[in-house]
Each structure stands twice: as C-alpha cells, then as structure tokens.
Amino acid sequence: MRESAAERHDRLLELVRGRGSARVSELAAQLGVSPVTVRRDVEFLANEGRLDRVHGSVSWPGGGEGVGQATQAQAPGQGSRELVIGMLAPNATYYFAEVIRGAHEAAAAAGARLILRISDYRPQEDAGRAAGLLAAGAEGLLIAPGWKEPDDPVEHGAWIAGLPVPTVLLERRGVPGRELDDLDRVCSDHSHGVLLAVRHLLGLGHTTPLLVARADSPTAIAVRAGYRYALDALGLKSPLPVIGSVSAEADPGGFEQAVQALRTAVLAGQATAALVHNDVDAIRIVQRLAELGVRVPEDLALVAYDDEVAALADIPLTAVAPPKHEVGRYAAELLIERLRAASAGGSGGTEVAPRRHVDLLPRLRVRASCGAPSDTLRSAMSVQP
Structure with a gap:
C-alpha cells in the first residue's frame, strides 16, 4: 500500500x-x-x-533541541528516567503555535519530553491520534480536540474520559455535568476577554459595540457566548444581532455580506464600535470598509480578538490577547505534577489532589483602531512632567 x-x-x-x-x-x-x-x-x-x-x-522548533529529544536536565529527586508527555493539538500554526510553545518550554524546564500530534481539526480522528501518542510512550496527555461545531464535545469527546493516563484538556471545556467536566483543564477565559473589549469601547463613549464573529471553532463559539455574558453583566442590549462572519478565502460572498451588514449599521447610526473575531478577518474587514468609504477609527472603532497579527495591520488593531503561551505552560506543569505525584504515591494509597479548572485572563492591548491612545503612547505620556 x-x-x-x-x-x-x-x-x-x-x-x-x-x-x-x-x-x-x-x-x-x-x-x-x-x-x-x-x-x-x-x-x-x-x-x-x-x-x-x-x-x-x-x-525541531526551539533552537535545534527536539521536543522529543532526550533532555539531560532532570528535576531534583526525579532520577534519570525521562518523563514523556503527549500533546494533541488541532494545528501547529496561528493560535495554537504559541500554546504548543508554552507546553514545550514547561516540559523542557521539568526535564520531560513532549511529543506532538496534529489533528487538522478532524475530531473524528482525535482518538486515533491520541492512541498514537500512547503507543509512542506518552505517560500523560495534553488534549486540545479538533472540535469545530457546538455538538462536537458530545459527538466526538466521550473517548477522552476513558483514557488510561492522566489527561489535561487545554483551551477546551466539556459539557457541564458530563464526563469531560471532571477532567483537569486549563483555558483562556474568553468571556472576560470580551468584557474587557466592551467596557473599553463604552469607556471611550461609544454605543454598545456590535459583534462580528465566526462560528467555526471553540474560540469563536466562546466569544459569541462571552458577548452575551458581557451585555448581560453591563445591562446592555445589542442594537443588532451578531453579524456572522466567514473566511474570505472559503466564502468570499459570505464575507462580503458580513462587511456590508457592518457598513450599513455604521451608516445608519446603529453602531460606532465593533468587536471582530478573529485578527485576519478584522484586517480584511478594515481594508474592505475603507474601500466602501467607512474609516477606522474615525467612523468605526474596532477591536480584534486573538492578537496574532493585529499589530501588523496598516492601522494597528486594538486586540484582546488570550494568554496562549501561559495556557500551554500551565497545562504541561499541571500534567507533570499529576504524573510525578502518581509516581511518588505508587500503590501506597496517597490521596489524589482535587481536579482543577484553571481559567487564565486575556489582556486588552490598545492600539490605533479604537481611537484611543495606544498602550505605548500611554506609557510615554505617563512619564511626562
């Protein structure tokens, strides 16, 4: 074959x-x-x-030291045996590149070996990829399933709870009350990230910002849920429903429809600000709006979500930055802690520490697209006599 x-x-x-x-x-x-x-x-x-x-x-990424290469340094008291942890990620670029880097650095600092497999957002293949990690010697797993649809955690997630090794979910949440909700997990608190953006735009004197977002990833779904949470927390109502966005490459017509809906809202006075998920879409939307006569930030204050490439736009975009690197680092540290506790406890009946749900807070990085002084300019202004 x-x-x-x-x-x-x-x-x-x-x-x-x-x-x-x-x-x-x-x-x-x-x-x-x-x-x-x-x-x-x-x-x-x-x-x-x-x-x-x-x-x-x-x-191997990281200056030639392989993620899977034996690392000589060992944590004190751990002997010479190398700990092996496996990581399943939906891709190794954009958002998850930094998550992987954080996990890699934490593993290397602990004298552990990290091995990686990529699912390419095919959740039906996640179980097989995880089995491959176990066959390669992984003693514990960091799992970011390739979920894309709201029903994927139920349809393609039950196998995770049955894994025979300690497992930590990262940037993924199980359905409350179901098996995966009992696992350790480390996530970005996207609801808090959206709340930061909405409060910032309101503080600049704007009306309730519109949300322009995809619905094709767990982050996109979490941002949509976070928008509802933010409006409820602040006692606000959106002037219009969420504008659904799509990839400009995959669906040019759908993308143009989203841009036109946002333009119409601005020209009708229904919106002076918007939050856009993700960075790439936000950059393209700003470019297309300029062609249609809508200026950012003069006519529309805009905040992007993800902060992967937002700073590189013609008009640098204010952006919510999830703590991607820290998510990877915390998750790897938690998994290594679990594995070492299990090894130290052996069969002596040592009590297992409680499971943890760790939520890390995103930051808001202020740049030109919202019309406020950037973080850099604010720092400079704060030291002026």
Missing part, C-alpha cells in the same frame, strides 16, 4: 525529533524518497511551524 503524505510527514518528524536536527540528504535516504520530495515536505512542515529550516538542514 502506498504511503500517504501524512504518514511520510509523521516519519520525517519522528526522525528530526529523535536527532534534534538532520540534513535533507540524510532524511531522503532514511525515508527512501528523493531529496526533492523531502524538501517539499520540509517546506510544508516548516510553514506549519512544526520544523525549522537552516541552510539545507532541518531542526
């Missing part, structure tokens, strides 16, 4: 992970394919943030 590209990618990653770095010619020989094929694979994986390329060689 012919090997798929995904299977070849997994083999290539395993080779680089084990060595820390390798030359393209060496990888081609090991994989039994041409150097051209390996270069193409390396380019693909590097673009996803899963490998680094340096002068004909490839290395």
